Amino acid sequence: MCTLEQRGRVFVLTLTGDGEHRLGHALISSLRSAVASAAEAAAKAGPGSALVTVGEGRFFSNGLDIGWAGTSRARLGELVDALRPLAADLLALPMPTVAALTGHASAGGFLLALCHDYRIMRGDRGVLYMSEVDIGLPLPPYFGAVLRAKITSANALRDVALRGKKVKAAEGKEMGIVDAVYPSAAETAAEAFKFAEQLAARKWNGGVYASIRMSMFPEACRSVGIVEESDEEKRKHFASKL
Amino acid sequence: MESKDSLCTVERRGRVHLITITGADDHRLNPTRLAAIRSAVAASTGAGALVIAGEGKYFSNGFDTEWVRTAPSHLHATMDGTFRALVADLFSLPMPTVAAVTGHAAAAGCALALAHDAVVMRGSRGFLYMSEVDAGIKIVDFFAELVREKVPDAVARRDQLLRGDKMTAAEAVRRGIVDAAVDGGVEDVVEAAVAEAERLAARGWDGEVVAEIRKALWPKVWSKVKDHGAGPAAPRPRL
Numbered sequence: 001m002c003t004l005e006q007r008g009r010v011f012v013l014t015l016t017g018d019g020e021h022r023l024g025h026a027l028i029s030s031l032r033s034a035v036a037s038a039a040e041a042a043a044k045a046g047p048g049s050a051l052v053t054v055g056e057g058r059f060f061s062n063g064l065d066i067g068w069a070g071t072s073r074a075r076l077g078e079l080v081d082a083l084r085p086l087a088a089d090l091l092a093l094p095m096p097t098v099a100a101l102t103g104h105a106s107a108g109g110f111l112l113a114l115c116h117d118y119r120i121m122r123g124d125r126g127v128l129y130m131s132e133v134d135i136g137l138p139l140p141p142y143f144g145a146v147l148r149a150k151i152t153s154a155n156a157l158r159d160v161a162l163r164g165k166k167v168k169a170a171e172g173k174e175m176g177i178v179d180a181v182y183p184s185a186a187e188t189a190a191e192a193f194k195f196a197e198q199l200a201a202r203k204w205n206g207g208v209y210a211s212i213r214m215s216m217f218p219e220a221c222r223s224v225g226i227v228e229e230s231d232e233e234k235r236k237h238f239a240s241k242l
Numbered sequence: 243m244e245s246k247d248s249l250c251t252v253e254r255r256g257r258v259h260l261i262t263i264t265g266a267d268d269h270r271l272n273p274t275r276l277a278a279i280r281s282a283v284a285a286s287t288g289a290g291a292l293v294i295a296g297e298g299k300y301f302s303n304g305f306d307t308e309w310v311r312t313a314p315s316h317l318h319a320t321m322d323g324t325f326r327a328l329v330a331d332l333f334s335l336p337m338p339t340v341a342a343v344t345g346h347a348a349a350a351g352c353a354l355a356l357a358h359d360a361v362v363m364r365g366s367r368g369f370l371y372m373s374e375v376d377a378g379i380k381i382v383d384f385f386a387e388l389v390r391e392k393v394p395d396a397v398a399r400r401d402q403l404l405r406g407d408k409m410t411a412a413e414a415v416r417r418g419i420v421d422a423a424v425d426g427g428v429e430d431v432v433e434a435a436v437a438e439a440e441r442l443a444a445r446g447w448d449g450e451v452v453a454e455i456r457k458a459l460w461p462k463v464w465s466k467v468k469d470h471g472a473g474p475a476a477p478r479p480r481l
Binding site for chain 1: 315318319322374375376378379380381382383384385386389390394395396397399400403404405406
């Protein structure tokens with residue numbers, strides 16, 4: 001389902017296998033476990049870690065396991081609910097995060113990519129696609145909140161969510177969704193890893209990093225269920241450093 | 243305690259009320275300097291526009307952590323409170339405001355620049371830098387709100403806050419954070435800011451309307467500072 005390896009100070013989370021990496025209960029659980037392990041290992045190692053998430057094969061992730069849900073609204077609801085805490089884990093992760101998009105990312109898969117700090121994508125093929133409007137499914141509220149937090153050009157947001165645009169890497173860069181584009185999957189993965197190493201080398205304090213990230217989009221954080229730290233707690237942290 | 247005269251100066255140039263943060267140091271913001279700047283802002287009555295500039299290498303390098311280290315902890319909130327009061331004063335000022343970022347502006351110094359309606363910045367020297375991530379300091383909600391409302395682009399905001407990018411004026415203009423980069427020295431930047439302020443003053447806008455529109459454009463920042471300003475310039479300790 002997924003593997004977590006540590007290469008130096010970078011944690012590499014890989015969605016394994018040639019399939020679509022559909023987000024069902026099992027994969028979501030594995031991903032949450034892996035992300036938690038990375039956070040734990042980083043806490044022990046001290047400041048200066050980073051995470052890269054990558055999918056093997058043609059897909060980063062093609063979204064929730066709607067095959068398993070079938071016509072059951074209850075099942076679909078379960079998957080939507082199960083993905084939410086994984087989104088929260090990523091938004092609260094105490095280290096910089098990079099999504100290495102070597103394959104398609106649709107719907108829930110696109111959401112996961114957006115929950116990373118940076119997106120590095122192959123330019124030769126692959127799309128980012130919020131398919132809900134085409135499939136006839138409304139966006140769960142937390143999807144909307146994360147989209148609004150990360151895609152701040154009104155037209156880009158409209159094109160992604162309301163027009164079901166299939167965004168290639170180069171356009172993604174213009175829309176402010178993709179940070180860097182590389183010509184092949186192999187280069188994308190390699191550069192994403194290098195970039196993560198550079199971020200890790202900044203030796204940012206993980207707790208502070210996560211706090212600053214969350215302060216950038218409190219609405220999205222609330223929407224995925226993260227409890228915000230109060231200003232009072234932040235000031236105590238500041239005082240403790242003096 | 244230094245007299246406020248040594249912390250900033252005030253002059254009128256035409257319709258523009260020009261405040262210059264003085265000193266060869268890095269213009270750290272502590273309750274005393276903040277109170278001096280607030281007094282200088284309060285003295286703008288009758289002007290058509292306001293400019294805040296710095297002399298020397300710095301606009302402001304942020305909060306005075308030395309002061310915080312030596313001050314009793316119940317006064318730490320005073321610095322935050324006084325800064326909010328200054329931003330409240332700027333937000334409710336009945337005239338357009340322009341920041342002349344004549345040198346480095348970091349952390350609270352950067353936030354102070356962003357609290358103006360327009361920002362011009364020295365092109366050849368100086369960085370805009372939200373240093374908190376590098377310094378290991380969490381960002382309180384009001385600061386984050388200021389950056390969220392004044393830097394609406396998610397990528398620019400992430401690079402500023404989460405990556406601690408040191409932005410030159412050209413970079414800041416490209417990202418829509420600063421309005422113009424000005425070639426030359428400190429005085430050239432000040433003149434450009436004053437010229438822009440004079441153009442805004444020449445529009446003859448009703449000052450109260452300017453203030454109300456400003457508060458409506460950035461309501462979340464206003465809501466976080468409005469209870470702090472509009473009072474005596476002396477900071478009140480908040481426990």
